[in-house]
Amino acid sequence: MSPGRKKPISILDSPAPAAAQSLFGLTNQQLVGTLREFSEPAYRAKQLSEALYRQWDEDLAEISTLPKSLREAMTGGGYQVGLPKIVETFRSVDGTERYLIAGNDGQTVETVWMPDGDGGEAGDGSDAETDLRRATICVSSQIGCAVNCQFCLTAKLGIQRNLTAGEIAGQVAAVLKRHSVRIGQDRINLVFMGMGEPFLNYDEFMAAARLLVEEVGIPESRMTVSTSGIVTGIQRFAGEKVRPKLAISLNAPNDVIREQIMPITRKWDIAEIIQAVRQVPLRPKEKITFEYVLLGGLNDRPGDADEVSRLLRRANLPLKVNLIVWNPGPGLPYRMSDPEQVAEFQERLRENGIPAFIRRPRGRDIYAACGQLKRTTEIKPAS
Ligand code: SF4
Numbered sequence: 307m308s309p310g311r312k313k314p315i316s317i318l319d320s321p322a323p324a325a326a327q328s329l330f331g332l333t334n335q336q337l338v339g340t341l342r343e344f345s346e347p348a349y350r351a352k353q354l355s356e357a358l359y360r361q362w363d364e365d366l367a368e369i370s371t372l373p374k375s376l377r378e379a380m381t382g383g384g385y386q387v388g389l390p391k392i393v394e395t396f397r398s399v400d401g402t403e404r405y406l407i408a409g410n411d412g413q414t415v416e417t418v419w420m421p422d423g424d425g426g427e428a429g430d431g432s433d434a435e436t437d438l439r440r441a442t443i444c445v446s447s448q449i450g451c452a453v454n455c456q457f458c459l460t461a462k463l464g465i466q467r468n469l470t471a472g473e474i475a476g477q478v479a480a481v482l483k484r485h486s487v488r489i490g491q492d493r494i495n496l497v498f499m500g501m502g503e504p505f506l507n508y509d510e511f512m513a514a515a516r517l518l519v520e521e522v523g524i525p526e527s528r529m530t531v532s533t534s535g536i537v538t539g540i541q542r543f544a545g546e547k548v549r550p551k552l553a554i555s556l557n558a559p560n561d562v563i564r565e566q567i568m569p570i571t572r573k574w575d576i577a578e579i580i581q582a583v584r585q586v587p588l589r590p591k592e593k594i595t596f597e598y599v600l601l602g603g604l605n606d607r608p609g610d611a612d613e614v615s616r617l618l619r620r621a622n623l624p625l626k627v628n629l630i631v632w633n634p635g636p637g638l639p640y641r642m643s644d645p646e647q648v649a650e651f652q653e654r655l656r657e658n659g660i661p662a663f664i665r666r667p668r669g670r671d672i673y674a675a676c677g678q679l680k681r682t683t684e685i686k687p688a689s
Contacts, residue, residue: 328388328410329366330358330479331472333517344379359521362483364389390476392484402669404679407480409449409473413466416501416679417477418444419485420668441485442495445477446679447511448502453534455555456567457599459635459673459680460501468507474498474514479522489523496524498531498550501679505531505539512546519548526550527589532597537574540582552586553595553628554579558605559613567601580621593624599676600648601632602641611651615658626661633667633675 332340337351350372357369364387366377393414394406401421406414420442450463478496487494496518498504504511511531518524529550533539543549556576558564564571574582583594596618600606618625629652632642643651648664655662667675673682 326386326388327384328472329354329385330388330390330476331470331513331517333513334521340385343383344376346376350376355521358387358389359479359517360489360523362389362479363387364391388472388476389483390473390480392480396669396672396674398669398672398674400668400671402672402674404669404672404674405477405481407477409469413449415446415449415469415473415477416674417446417481418500418669418674418679419481420444439487439492440494441487441492442497443478443481444497444500445474446500446502447474447498447504447507447514451502452506453503453568453570455534455557456569457557457601457632457638457640459638459678459682462637462680463501465502465506468510469502471510471513471517474511475517475522478518478524482522494524494528496529496550497553498529499553499676503534503536505533505536505543508539508542512549515550516548527592530595532595534568534570535574535576535579536570537578537582540579541585544582544586551592551595552583553597554583555599556596556614556627557599557601559610559617563605563610567604576617580617580623584621584623588624591624593626596625596627597630598627599630599632600643600651602643602647604640606643606647606651608650608654611654612658615655615660618660619658626663627655628663628665629655630665630676631667633670633678635673635678635680 329337329340334351334355337354338348341350341354353371354369357363357371363369366381366385366387369377388410390407390409392405393408396404403419405417407417408414422440446469448468449466451460452465454461482494498511515526515529518529519526526548530553531550532553532555534555543552557567561571561575564576598614618627629648631648632640634642652662652664669675673680
């Protein structure tokens with residue numbers, strides 16, 4: 307610019323307002339570090355953690371265990387609680403609720419509450435007690451998904467972005483708060499089977515799982531993560547000390563059919579996936595779940611059941627199969643299997659020595675069922 311000429315005024319010249327920093331999502335150690343900035347002792351981190359992860363406070367001003375002066379100083383320093391907010395709720399005739407939950411940038415992600423579970427993760431008989439309040443929360447790990455399974459509506463969104471650990475764990479906290487869940491008493495299962503492929507957002511997903519175990523207090527044995535078969539993720543998962551149970555989204559008796567419906571098979575075939583799964587050290591009584599979405603006439607024939615049985619017997623793993631009747635969605639070129647076909651498929655697996663359960667479809671009428679999460683809002687939200 308020549309001397310004497312005035313620099314044009316640009317919006318970039320004004321100091322940018324400090325971005326708000328969310329506390330929700332920080333580990334205890336990170337909270338200790340944050341509080342040190344305010345010359346506060348480490349025990350305050352415990353109080354803050356209790357407020358964030360057990361009381362689910364939504365505003366620093368609500369945290370009465372912290373001195374008022376500290377709450378004001380933190381607010382002035384740009385800190386906020388950052389618990390994600392439920393912005394829309396859809397309620398199914400079967401009691402299932404689907405939520406649109408806003409992340410840090412206001413973009414929404416989907417989370418599902420299924421009272422009494424869905425007969426899948428709880429379908430091994432371990433949840434037989436009736437005196438407990440039970441529910442399963444289905445959690446998203448990304449907005450959209452890049453994996454492009456052909457039977458899944460989420461795939462139509464493409465991948466929009468990864469969620470942070472705070473946004474992943476925050477979905478759970480927002481839903482627990484809505485239902486006044488009593489941690490340690492009510493029986494809550496978490497399934498990371500919502501929008502996205504958790505193993506393509508590995509670090510944030512695992513950080514969220516650790517937070518949920520260590521800070522929120524949900525046992526890892528009540529959590530299941532499902533992957534489409536991201537072998538590098540399964541390999542890392544095998545080395546985790548604290549981790550959910552593992553489910554593999556299989557959906558086909560062989561690579562030829564799997565490739566048609568799950569293009570990711572071109573990168574890692576079934577044999578490579580099973581090889582990786584075999585490296586995961588299992589806890590006593592732990593089983594690997596194989597998810598199998600039944601698509602009418604494509605992978606639901608008796609011969610397919612026999613081929614799946616042979617495949618899984620060869621894997622020689624403690625396992626079970628969850629059968630999922632495909633949930634229709636606009637623009638998806640499949641049909642639902644007949645109920646007799648589903649029953650026969652299950653029977654064949656069982657006769658072949660493979661424990662198989664049929665997952666009850668939940669919340670189909672509100673687009674909350676498996677593979678239907680696409681932020682559909684063309685239905686009436688619950689009041
Ligand atoms: S089924 Fe899961 S991995 Fe496949 S496209 Fe849908 S969200 Fe992604």
